[in-house]
Amino acid sequence: MTGDVTTRASHLEHHFHDAEQQRGAAKLGMWIFLATEILFFGGLFLAYGAMRFFYPGTFRAAHAFLSVPMGGLNTAVLITSSLTMALAVRAAQLSNTRHLVRLLLVTLLLAGVFLVVKYIEYSHKFHLGLLPGRFFTARGIAGMPHVFFGVYFVMTGLHGVHVIAGMIIITWILLRARQGRYHAAYYTPVENVGLYWHLVDLIWIFLFPLLYLVK
Amino acid sequence: MSANASTTADPQQPHVASVASYLKIYAALLVLTYVTVQVSLLDLGDPAIYVAMAVAIVKATLVALYFMHLRHDTGFNRFVFVGSLLFLVIFFALTMVDLGSRGSVQEMQDNFVLQQDRAATEAATKPPVAAPVAKPAH
Numbered sequence: 001m002t003g004d005v006t007t008r009a010s011h012l013e014h015h016f017h018d019a020e021q022q023r024g025a026a027k028l029g030m031w032i033f034l035a036t037e038i039l040f041f042g043g044l045f046l047a048y049g050a051m052r053f054f055y056p057g058t059f060r061a062a063h064a065f066l067s068v069p070m071g072g073l074n075t076a077v078l079i080t081s082s083l084t085m086a087l088a089v090r091a092a093q094l095s096n097t098r099h100l101v102r103l104l105l106v107t108l109l110l111a112g113v114f115l116v117v118k119y120i121e122y123s124h125k126f127h128l129g130l131l132p133g134r135f136f137t138a139r140g141i142a143g144m145p146h147v148f149f150g151v152y153f154v155m156t157g158l159h160g161v162h163v164i165a166g167m168i169i170i171t172w173i174l175l176r177a178r179q180g181r182y183h184a185a186y187y188t189p190v191e192n193v194g195l196y197w198h199l200v201d202l203i204w205i206f207l208f209p210l211l212y213l214v215k
Numbered sequence: 216m217s218a219n220a221s222t223t224a225d226p227q228q229p230h231v232a233s234v235a236s237y238l239k240i241y242a243a244l245l246v247l248t249y250v251t252v253q254v255s256l257l258d259l260g261d262p263a264i265y266v267a268m269a270v271a272i273v274k275a276t277l278v279a280l281y282f283m284h285l286r287h288d289t290g291f292n293r294f295v296f297v298g299s300l301l302f303l304v305i306f307f308a309l310t311m312v313d314l315g316s317r318g319s320v321q322e323m324q325d326n327f328v329l330q331q332d333r334a335a336t337e338a339a340t341k342p343p344v345a346a347p348v349a350k351p352a353h
Contacts, residue, residue, distance in 0.1 A: 031292045035299035042303045046310055053314055068252065075248050083241040086282045093231045198283045205274045209267035213255035
């Protein structure tokens with residue numbers, strides 16, 4: 001028993017039997033968190049569904065004011081960042097710190113590109129007065145366009161907050177990866193940040209067609 | 216699937232997928248994005264949302280299975296993910312059924328009220344008719 005204690009790896013917390021149990025517990029915790037995120041966004045997707053059900057004409061008219069090229073570009077950017085994140089986890093699995101750091105940097109950069117595109121879109125909407133609720137000042141859209149833009153800004157805004165949170169935690173593991181802390185025997189933080197990042201991508205996969213494409 | 220899961224979900228040896236397999240999934244995701252944009256230009260009308268959601272579900276499945284490694288993960292992590300989706304389906308289905316059927320319930324209620332009202336009006340305006348008295352059977 002005492003022999004066990006002396007040979008324990010530095011990354012293994014004392015309350016776990018072995019590294020594999022620790023990794024499994026951390027991943028399960030992450031998946032449960034992701035499940036709450038799915039339900040959290042689910043409420044907004046349902047709000048979208050209800051509003052679309054009530055005002056189908058408005059949604060058809062108002063969605064034309066979103067830029068499909070911009071949304072499409074951001075979809076491609078997020079999917080690419082998901083790929084680089086998946087490859088970063090792979091680099092960690094193979095103890096390749098150099099690749100891990102580079103791939104995390106590229107992921108971070110792509111997340112930044114996503115936000116820049118989003119900023120351009122948002123400032124255009126602000127300029128036209130295509131804003132939620134009582135802030136809506138644009139003219140020429142029939143029905144209740146302020147409801148559509150309410151749904152649009154809350155859904156993409158909350159998604160944007162998740163992108164920013166993702167950038168913060170990617171920066172965190174990037175700094176630790178540079179110190180060589182992650183390797184084949186221990187890469188759980190990289191894996192869990194990766195799972196979070198893929199979920200952000202997953203939500204955008206549904207947001208893009210629902211808001212930008214579907215007439 | 217379940218037999219496969221017990222052999223592939225070996226927690227002792229985390230699955231390391233090849234770079235080529237990730238690139239294939241990436242290419243599929245980009246192609247599907249292109250497809251969904253092109254389909255939206257066709258102006259399909261009402262079915263458009265079903266086509267768009269079908270493509271999005273395929274994309275989401277690819278991300279979950281391969282990028283998020285659910286294909287090689289433990290059954291319990293898969294259960295957590297699928298479980299959350301199941302509750303989402305319940306949440307959506309019950310709410311949409313409610314929203315979709317409110318009109319018809321209202322109509323039924325209106326008709327009922329109308330009939331009651333009509334009966335009451337008729338009773339008030341028509342001269343009283345001698346109600347048939349049930350005769351006791353001999």
